[in-house]
Amino acid sequence: MTTVFDLRNVPEEYLSNPYRILSELRAKSPVYKNPDGTFILTGYNDIVQTYRSPIIWSSDKKADFKPKFGNTPLFEHHTNSVVFIDPPDHTRIRRLFQSAFTRKALAAFVPRIISLVDEYLDRIEDQGQLEVVEEFSFRLPIEVVCDLLGVPRQDRELIRGWANAILTALEPTLTQEQLDNGNEAVVNFKQYLRDLIIHRRAHPDDARDTEILTVLVDAEADGDRLSETELLHQCIFMLNAGHETSTNMITHGINEMLSNPDQIDLLSKDPDLIETMVEEVLRYQAPIQINNRRTITDQTLSGVIIPANTTVHLMINAANRDPAQFPEPDRFDITRRPNRHLSFGLGVHICAGNALARVEAQIAFQRLFKRFPKLALRSSAVIAPRLRFREISSLHVSVT
Numbered sequence: 001m002t003t004v005f006d007l008r009n010v011p012e013e014y015l016s017n018p019y020r021i022l023s024e025l026r027a028k029s030p031v032y033k034n035p036d037g038t039f040i041l042t043g044y045n046d047i048v049q050t051y052r053s054p055i056i057w058s059s060d061k062k063a064d065f066k067p068k069f070g071n072t073p074l075f076e077h078h079t080n081s082v083v084f085i086d087p088p089d090h091t092r093i094r095r096l097f098q099s100a101f102t103r104k105a106l107a108a109f110v111p112r113i114i115s116l117v118d119e120y121l122d123r124i125e126d127q128g129q130l131e132v133v134e135e136f137s138f139r140l141p142i143e144v145v146c147d148l149l150g151v152p153r154q155d156r157e158l159i160r161g162w163a164n165a166i167l168t169a170l171e172p173t174l175t176q177e178q179l180d181n182g183n184e185a186v187v188n189f190k191q192y193l194r195d196l197i198i199h200r201r202a203h204p205d206d207a208r209d210t211e212i213l214t215v216l217v218d219a220e221a222d223g224d225r226l227s228e229t230e231l232l233h234q235c236i237f238m239l240n241a242g243h244e245t246s247t248n249m250i251t252h253g254i255n256e257m258l259s260n261p262d263q264i265d266l267l268s269k270d271p272d273l274i275e276t277m278v279e280e281v282l283r284y285q286a287p288i289q290i291n292n293r294r295t296i297t298d299q300t301l302s303g304v305i306i307p308a309n310t311t312v313h314l315m316i317n318a319a320n321r322d323p324a325q326f327p328e329p330d331r332f333d334i335t336r337r338p339n340r341h342l343s344f345g346l347g348v349h350i351c352a353g354n355a356l357a358r359v360e361a362q363i364a365f366q367r368l369f370k371r372f373p374k375l376a377l378r379s380s381a382v383i384a385p386r387l388r389f390r391e392i393s394s395l396h397v398s399v400t
Contacts, residue, residue: 015387145242245389268373295308
């Protein structure tokens with residue numbers, strides 16, 4: 001690794017495999033000052049400390065996003081999304097839509113998830129081959145999260161396009177075309193949701209039992225309700241986050257298992273390993289690779305002073321392979337315990353849908369590998385050139 005690392009201009013090697021470079025960076029400077037004055041955190045304990053202190057380490061992105069987005073729809077969305085809001089507003093908003101992720105709500109989704117997975121597997125068996133992303137790992141989470149918010153099945157590719165444009169805007173560097181596409185996506189997404197809410201209120205009996213859109217619209221806690229702006233942006237966030245990360249998790253899980261067939265044998269012999277398998281997939285290839293915080297006051301991490309009002313980049317991918325926390329961190333091991341990875345975050349901002357994502361993955365992996373124990377890679381995974389999200393854009397396998 002060169003002596004200067006710049007997160008805004010990473011080498012080509014980093015995009016395909018960031019882990020070696022981050023390991024070297026952590027060994028030399030776990031709290032590293034980026035050339036733009038921000039700091040890069042690669043140590044597990046330092047990142048845990050920031051997660052556990054939301055009053056000191058702010059998630060509010062107005063100061064970061066104003067120069068990047070200006071007064072645009074993207075700025076409105078990314079500063080109203082619950083993931084980029086601090087308490088007490090974060091606490092209020094999260095409490096109002098938490099009903100979607102109770103144990104009862106989760107249990108109601110299990111039969112639907114099983115039915116969807118089996119539907120895809122029937123189709124796969126007839127084909128004899130599979131492009132994992134399009135035919136399996138994207139379909140399941142987008143179906144589930146769209147069911148959650150009452151989005152008709154025929155509109156789900158539309159949602160995917162908008163989500164990709166909005167989330168791409170979170171990358172460290174952007175083209176003008178990407179900014180324009182992201183802003184257009186927010187405008188279209190908001191209008192789509194307004195129309196969907198009007199339709200659901202006019203036809204309440206058409207809603208699935210597991211649908212929560214009308215619950216969100218009418219949700220109230222301690223006299224508070226979501227404003228229209230808050231409601232629309234939480235729905236956009238749920239639809240985006242609810243399928244993007246799960247799609248990546250499922251795709252990486254299939255790729256890693258097929259790249260390590262001994263792990264398939266372990267799962268076949270002991271199906272109860274499915275839970276630890278999912279946790280290892282999350283650790284080994286974190287779907288979200290980077291998170292961010294801003295210091296409210298001067299702080300010190302690993303002996304380095306970080307001035308107030310400074311942005312820090314939490315490298316989740318590096319923390320999940322910190323050898324001080326994970327023995328043999330570069331080894332994929334579905335029996336790994338403990339496995340306190342940070343792929344869903346920690347503290348007040350821990351992913352609200354983490355339990356649903358885990359159930360989706362457990363059902364998908366267990367039924368896939370049980371039905372097709374002889375799956376095999378037809379070609380290497382194609383890694384998308386993204387920094388914040390660890391995405392496989394294409395993965396071809398054969399089914400026997």
